[in-house]
Amino acid sequence: MNRSSIASIVDAYESGRYAAALTLCRSALEEQPEDPSLWTLMGMVLQAQGEFSGAVAAYERMAARHPGVLAHWANLGAAARMAGDYQKADHAYRRAVAIDPGRVSLLIDHGLLLLEMGRLGEARHRFLDAVDLAPESAEARINAALACFECGDAQRAAALIPCESEWLALPPDLKHELATVLMQVGRTDDAERLLLSADSDSVGTIVRLAQLLERTNRIARARELVSQLEHRVESLNLHERIDLLQLQAAIAMRDKNYAQALAASNAILDRTPHVQAETTALFTLASIADKQGRPADAMSCLEKVHAIQFRLAADVVPEIAHSGAEPLKVSSKWLTADEGAFRHDPRAPSAADSPVFIVGFPRSGTTMLEQMLDAHPHYASMDERATLQRCIERMEARGVEYPHGLDMLDGAATDELRAVYWSEVAKVITLQPGQQLVDKNPLNMLRLPMILRLFPNAKIILALRHPCDVLLSCYMQNFRSPAFMVLCSSLERLAKSYVNAMKFWIHHQALLAPDTLVLRYEDTVGDFPAQVERIGSFLGIQDRDFLAQFSQHAARKGYISTPSYSQVVEPVNARAVGRWQPYSRWLVPALPILQPVADHWGYDLTVR
Numbered sequence: 001m002n003r004s005s006i007a008s009i010v011d012a013y014e015s016g017r018y019a020a021a022l023t024l025c026r027s028a029l030e031e032q033p034e035d036p037s038l039w040t041l042m043g044m045v046l047q048a049q050g051e052f053s054g055a056v057a058a059y060e061r062m063a064a065r066h067p068g069v070l071a072h073w074a075n076l077g078a079a080a081r082m083a084g085d086y087q088k089a090d091h092a093y094r095r096a097v098a099i100d101p102g103r104v105s106l107l108i109d110h111g112l113l114l115l116e117m118g119r120l121g122e123a124r125h126r127f128l129d130a131v132d133l134a135p136e137s138a139e140a141r142i143n144a145a146l147a148c149f150e151c152g153d154a155q156r157a158a159a160l161i162p163c164e165s166e167w168l169a170l171p172p173d174l175k176h177e178l179a180t181v182l183m184q185v186g187r188t189d190d191a192e193r194l195l196l197s198a199d200s201d202s203v204g205t206i207v208r209l210a211q212l213l214e215r216t217n218r219i220a221r222a223r224e225l226v227s228q229l230e231h232r233v234e235s236l237n238l239h240e241r242i243d244l245l246q247l248q249a250a251i252a253m254r255d256k257n258y259a260q261a262l263a264a265s266n267a268i269l270d271r272t273p274h275v276q277a278e279t280t281a282l283f284t285l286a287s288i289a290d291k292q293g294r295p296a297d298a299m300s301c302l303e304k305v306h307a308i309q310f311r312l313a314a315d316v317v318p319e320i321a322h323s324g325a326e327p328l329k330v331s332s333k334w335l336t337a338d339e340g341a342f343r344h345d346p347r348a349p350s351a352a353d354s355p356v357f358i359v360g361f362p363r364s365g366t367t368m369l370e371q372m373l374d375a376h377p378h379y380a381s382m383d384e385r386a387t388l389q390r391c392i393e394r395m396e397a398r399g400v401e402y403p404h405g406l407d408m409l410d411g412a413a414t415d416e417l418r419a420v421y422w423s424e425v426a427k428v429i430t431l432q433p434g435q436q437l438v439d440k441n442p443l444n445m446l447r448l449p450m451i452l453r454l455f456p457n458a459k460i461i462l463a464l465r466h467p468c469d470v471l472l473s474c475y476m477q478n479f480r481s482p483a484f485m486v487l488c489s490s491l492e493r494l495a496k497s498y499v500n501a502m503k504f505w506i507h508h509q510a511l512l513a514p515d516t517l518v519l520r521y522e523d524t525v526g527d528f529p530a531q532v533e534r535i536g537s538f539l540g541i542q543d544r545d546f547l548a549q550f551s552q553h554a555a556r557k558g559y560i561s562t563p564s565y566s567q568v569v570e571p572v573n574a575r576a577v578g579r580w581q582p583y584s585r586w587l588v589p590a591l592p593i594l595q596p597v598a599d600h601w602g603y604d605l606t607v608r
Contacts, residue, residue: 009041013044021045040062043055043079056088060076063095074109076089077110081112081116086116086117090113093106093109094110111124115150118312120151120315121316124150127146142177142178149480161182179194183208192209195209203240207244210247214254242277246280258292265282266281280478282304285301286301286476289301313482327486328443328487332500335403342456345414347414349418354458355439355458359444360445361445365463370438370440375549380432381440382429385441387424388451395417442463445501446505452512459538459539461516462505462517464519464520464521465522466521466522468594471590471594472580472583475494492589496593499597517535519534525576532547584607
């Protein structure tokens with residue numbers, strides 16, 4: 001086979017004349033049936049035409065005949081991934097990496113495959129290996145950040161984001177992925193600015209911008225962009241069609257157009273999507289069934305999706321998933337009566353100079369309370385951040401065990417931890433003069449000892465809700481944290497974690513006597529004005545009208561990090577009170593577990 005013939009095939013391929021290139025390849029292979037270059041070109045042409053199974057066969061033939069050649073395995077991995085044959089692709093990439101473990105592009109490609117397979121922990125390792133080898137690689141850092149976020153490590157994801165000076169030079173596909181990372185870590189303004197600098201006609205740009213607009217409650221503009229995509233549907237590839245279907249389902253759910261959301265979600269599942277799209281579609285189908293009064297169908301979808309999520313989580317936190325251990329590890333760290341007598345700290349901030357903490361088990365109404373306070377100009381919230389956890393980590397890095405060593409901290413050590421707290425806050429929010437921080441993180445209820453060591457005069461609001469409504473709502477949420485995936489893998493396991501968390505709070509509230517207002521969700525939605533008055537009195541707020549108008553403020557605010565971002569922009573209603581009753585037969589095994597805590601708070605578990 002002479003070079004001019006090869007050049008003719010390459011010329012036809014590069015000019016998009018794939019049929020001609022294919023004809024030339026086949027003719028040449030009749031003369032040279034084992035020529036690796038020809039088979040590689042054949043695979044490339046078939047791949048360009050979307051004939052992925054043919055491309056796989058071509059590359060597979062060469063990999064079998066020349067197993068020591070990296071390119072054949074890498075090509076086979078890419079083609080098999082496009083064909084949806086993930087097992088074959090995984091095998092091919094592993095063979096390629098074994099030949100050259102230091103090839104950064106291979107590690108990234110294999111990591112992308114592993115992400116689609118739902119093997120989150122392995123994907124993260126591949127990307128982080130690529131970052132170690134090429135820390136200057138924006139592609140490696142962005143994909144590593146995506147994987148870290150999927151593994152529940154938002155802090156590391158944020159740290160991996162490339163410097164802003166590098167953004168404009170990124171190729172379009174990496175700009176789109178970076179925009180996704182920025183949205184995930186709450187930097188929506190940066191994500192929007194990046195997308196607006198990208199090609200406005202690009203499908204990837206339109207998709208990401210529509211996702212951002214929906215996520216920040218700008219629905220009218222999101223609809224306009226979705227309409228643009230719908231007019232171009234025939235030109236979309238598989239992943240782009242799935243993105244469009246997800247947007248259509250999300251907007252239809254907001255419009256309460258359940259028939260359209262149902263059709264879009266089923267269409268996603270019909271396309272054998274990557275695992276994240278599959279789980280999102282199943283949660284949407286469960287929500288639709290719930291809203292249409294079909295609890296059995298809802299539970300069928302939820303059982304399927306939690307089985308998938310448990311498998312995903314087991315890849316990241318096997319020590320929790322397979323041991324029966326408590327996913328909320330901090331709930332087992334109880335102070336004794338002797339350890340709870342923290343020394344008086346004359347330098348401790350006053351209540352006015354301390355944050356207002358909002359705590360409670362997830363799905364208990366904490367986001368609504370946060371947005372009520374954030375609507376008042378005196379307060380500013382920062383969504384859910386692990387600020388107190390950073391303080392715990394700093395304390396333990398100094399060799400002091402948490403929480404048992406809290407009473408051994410002297411004034412200087414406590415000042416240092418407060419400085420860590422405020423430095424973490426400063427990374428995400430700038431308080432205006434006279435403003436007070438609202439620190440809403442539900443599971444800070446399990447960090448009450450740290451709250452009171454740093455801010456002994458702080459006002460704390462505990463959000464309560466009927467235990468069965470909490471369990472059901474958590475079970476219906478698409479949590480991204482692997483620990484929470486394990487926690488929600490069954491209603492019984494969820495009930496045990498709920499009870500452990502509540503027992504922790506009850507014990508430490510009695511021991512440490514925090515300045516606390518207990519707010520029941522049922523009371524708040526049942527008599528909203530009365531609860532506004534209670535909050536105002538507790539915090540000394542004079543103008544309480546701001547609190548009452550929180551839903552309008554939340555709609556204007558844009559990004560809200562929690563799963564209830566689309567609910568807090570609606571007026572207060574009592575639709576979710578007693579939601580658990582139609583699901584009582586599935587909750588029955590959890591009722592004895594919940595009974596002690598339900599009795600403590602005065603909640604009735606009677607099935608009606």
